Amino acid sequence: MAKRDPLAAIIEQNRPFAQAEHAVLADDGKTNLTKIAVARKLDALVASPFGFFRGTFPIFASDVAAADSVLGSGAPSAEVVGDLHLENFGAYRGKEELVFDVNDFDEVTHFAVDIDLARLATSVLLVDGPPVAEKEQAVTALVRAAAEEMARLGGKFPVRAITREKAVGRVREILDERRTETSEAFLKANTKGLGRSMRLNMGDPLTAKYTALERDRAKEAARALASYATAHAADVSIKEVIDVAYRFKGTGSLGRYRVSLLVRCEKDRLRIFEIKEALTSALDVARGAPLRTPQRGAAIASAIRRLQGDPWPSVGATSLWGVSALVREIQPEEEKLRVGRYAHSGRELADYAAQCGRAMVRLHLRGGARALLESEMAAKGEALVPRTLEFARRCAKQVIDDHATLRQNQARVRSAIGV
Numbered sequence: 001m002a003k004r005d006p007l008a009a010i011i012e013q014n015r016p017f018a019q020a021e022h023a024v025l026a027d028d029g030k031t032n033l034t035k036i037a038v039a040r041k042l043d044a045l046v047a048s049p050f051g052f053f054r055g056t057f058p059i060f061a062s063d064v065a066a067a068d069s070v071l072g073s074g075a076p077s078a079e080v081v082g083d084l085h086l087e088n089f090g091a092y093r094g095k096e097e098l099v100f101d102v103n104d105f106d107e108v109t110h111f112a113v114d115i116d117l118a119r120l121a122t123s124v125l126l127v128d129g130p131p132v133a134e135k136e137q138a139v140t141a142l143v144r145a146a147a148e149e150m151a152r153l154g155g156k157f158p159v160r161a162i163t164r165e166k167a168v169g170r171v172r173e174i175l176d177e178r179r180t181e182t183s184e185a186f187l188k189a190n191t192k193g194l195g196r197s198m199r200l201n202m203g204d205p206l207t208a209k210y211t212a213l214e215r216d217r218a219k220e221a222a223r224a225l226a227s228y229a230t231a232h233a234a235d236v237s238i239k240e241v242i243d244v245a246y247r248f249k250g251t252g253s254l255g256r257y258r259v260s261l262l263v264r265c266e267k268d269r270l271r272i273f274e275i276k277e278a279l280t281s282a283l284d285v286a287r288g289a290p291l292r293t294p295q296r297g298a299a300i301a302s303a304i305r306r307l308q309g310d311p312w313p314s315v316g317a318t319s320l321w322g323v324s325a326l327v328r329e330i331q332p333e334e335e336k337l338r339v340g341r342y343a344h345s346g347r348e349l350a351d352y353a354a355q356c357g358r359a360m361v362r363l364h365l366r367g368g369a370r371a372l373l374e375s376e377m378a379a380k381g382e383a384l385v386p387r388t389l390e391f392a393r394r395c396a397k398q399v400i401d402d403h404a405t406l407r408q409n410q411a412r413v414r415s416a417i418g419v
Contacts, residue, residue, distance in 0.1 A: 006059060006402035007409055010045070011416045013058045014038050017255030018418045024246060024257065024321070026205060027212040033246045034255055036205045039419040041254035045403075046410050049396075050126040050339065052403040055251040057083040057107055058282040059402070060395075064115060065286035071387045074376025075114035078368030079303060081360075082107030082281050083252065084116040085123035089356050091178045092334035094310025098179050099161035100171050101308050101359050103336060106253055108303045109281035113364050114377060117146060118395070120360060121388045124353050125396040127343045134346025136389060138353045143388050145354035147381045149361040155369065159362045161309025162355065169351040170342045178333040186332035187270055191262065198270070200245045200262050210245035210260060218244035220321060221259045224275055228318040228327040235314045236271075236329070240264040247274060257320055260330070272330045275320050297324040307363045 016022060018038045026033055044051045053060075061082070069075045081088065081102055088104040121139045130138070153159060164175045190209075192201045205211040213221075222241040229238045243262040248254065257277035265271050278297035280289050293299075297317030305311045314329035342352035364372055372378060380387075406413060 004059070004062065006056070006405055007413055009059050009062070010042075010056065010406065010413055013056075014041065014255060015417045022255075024217055025214045026246070027214060029214060031205060033205055033211060033213060034257070035419055037248055037258075038255040038417060039414070040206075040248060041251060042410065042414060042417070042419065044251045044254070046407055048128060049400045049403040050123065050128060051251060052406065053123060053126050053399050054085060054087060055254075056402075057252050058285070060119065061107075061282035062286045064118075065283055067112065069112045069114055069377075070118045071114040071384070071391055073114045073380055073384060073387060075112040076368065076371035076375040076377070077110055078113050078364065078371050079108065079307060080111045080113055080116050080367075081105060081307075081363065082109055082111065082115065082119075082283050084120045084360065086120065086127065086339060086353070086356060087123075087336060089359060090334060090336040091174050092312065093331050094161065094308065095313045096310050097163055098175055098333055099163055099310050100167055100175060100355065101161045101310070102363055103334070105300050105304050105307070106276075106279070107281040107283065108300055108307070109283050111283050113368070113372060115283075116360055116364070117143065117357075117384075117388060118391050120353075120356060121392040122395040122399070124349065125392050126399060127339050127349060129339075129343045130346040130349055135349065136393075137346060138350040139389055139392055140385050141350040142353040142357040143385045144357075144382070146357035146361045147384060149358040150365070150372070150378055151381075153362070153365060155373065157369070159309060159365045159369075161362070162359055167355065169355075170348060171352065171355050174335060174337065174341070178335055181332045183270070183332045187272075190272060198262070199243045200260060200272075202245050205246070205248070209248055211248070213244065213246045213259070217321065218259075221261060221275060224318045224320045224325065225261050225263070225273055225327065228275075228316050232314070232316045235316075236273075237266045238263050239266070239268075242270075257323065257325065259320070273314070273327060274330055275318060275325050275327050277320065278317070278324045278326045292323055294324055297326045300326050307367050309362055309366070 018035045023032045024034050045055045090103040124139050200210045202210045202212050221244050229236050247258045247260040261273045301317050342348050
């Protein structure tokens with residue numbers, strides 16, 4: 001893994017999002033919301049090695065971009081998530097039922113498929129709590145589950161998403177919990193007011209999920225959603241945009257343009273949609289591609305429809321404030337799983353990691369089954385365990401070292417970025 005200056009990389013990657021030309025102002029006409037988002041991102045990077053790993057995919061991408069196979073496994077090139085880690089899985093309702101699957105495709109691209117296994121395994125070792133030996137056992141469980149799933153599914157098609165019937169442990173519990181979540185409870189948690197006075201639950205941009213933005217920007221965001229709705233009339237019919245807010249969410253994506261919209265649809269149904277700036281995968285940027293392309297949102301949306309076993313029903317592309325963006329509905333039942341839900345013990349972590357491994361392999365089979373099944377990687381099976389552990393140990397150590405460096409120099413980094 002190439003040695004680089006992590007501080008210079010963090011400054012280079014985040015400074016553009018804090019500059020005036022990228023600014024989205026709050027409704028006071030002064031407060032720079034994208035700049036605050038970058039500051040909140042740095043808070044997350046400093047908080048823990050796991051948070052650092054989540055929020056610095058471009059560093060990881062630069063380290064591995066030149067590799068033909070990240071693990072030396074003979075992996076084929078196919079569609080990959082890229083930024084795959086334990087918190088990029090979750091529960092959501094597809095067109096058919098509630099499922100457990102990958103739920104973040106910001107960095108999707110074509111690359112050696114073992115990058116997803118390598119990055120996912122590294123994230124296991126960075127979880128805070130269980131002893132190192134137990135975390136390494138969880139990595140072993142992950143790799144074995146992935147190999148077993150590939151052998152078991154073989155050439156079966158279509159490759160379904162993991163439902164409650166196939167889930168175990170915490171994942172089954174979470175699917176059971178989410179299936180009882182109602183639209184009323186979801187709206188109550190994200191809005192304030194009743195009836196025609198209902199609005200998104202906005203607050204202080206330093207701490208809140210939603211913050212009011214300039215009126216002209218809000219109008220442009222409403223038009224961006226209308227453009228999506230016109231192109232996807234079968235999925236959504238919007239009668240009225242009730243409210244628009246800047247949205248603070250995620251780690252690596254903080255600083256990108258991101259808004260939430262409360263809308264009234266058919267039969268007066270209230271729904272919340274999100275529009276997020278779509279950037280070129282850091283893997284491709286590391287290989288010389290431009291950061292922005294006109295159709296990146298559409299590329300991500302099409303990948304989601306191919307790679308999720310039961311895709312989000314309402315997902316597509318639009319243009320937001322002059323850049324390509326992804327649109328999707330935020331559902332009452334969905335939940336992005338956090339490490340605190342499944343890291344109480346090494347056993348729980350191993351069970352969860354194994355289910356992530358199964359979901360990952362299912363995604364890879366949807367994206368390139370023939371290439372994967374005929375590859376040298378597919379034949380390795382148990383031999384992938386030591387390769388993956390070796391990479392994950394080495395990468396986790398570098399992440400921990402880089403995180404410590406950032407903690408010691410965070411004031412300088414914040415000053416250089418301008419936050």
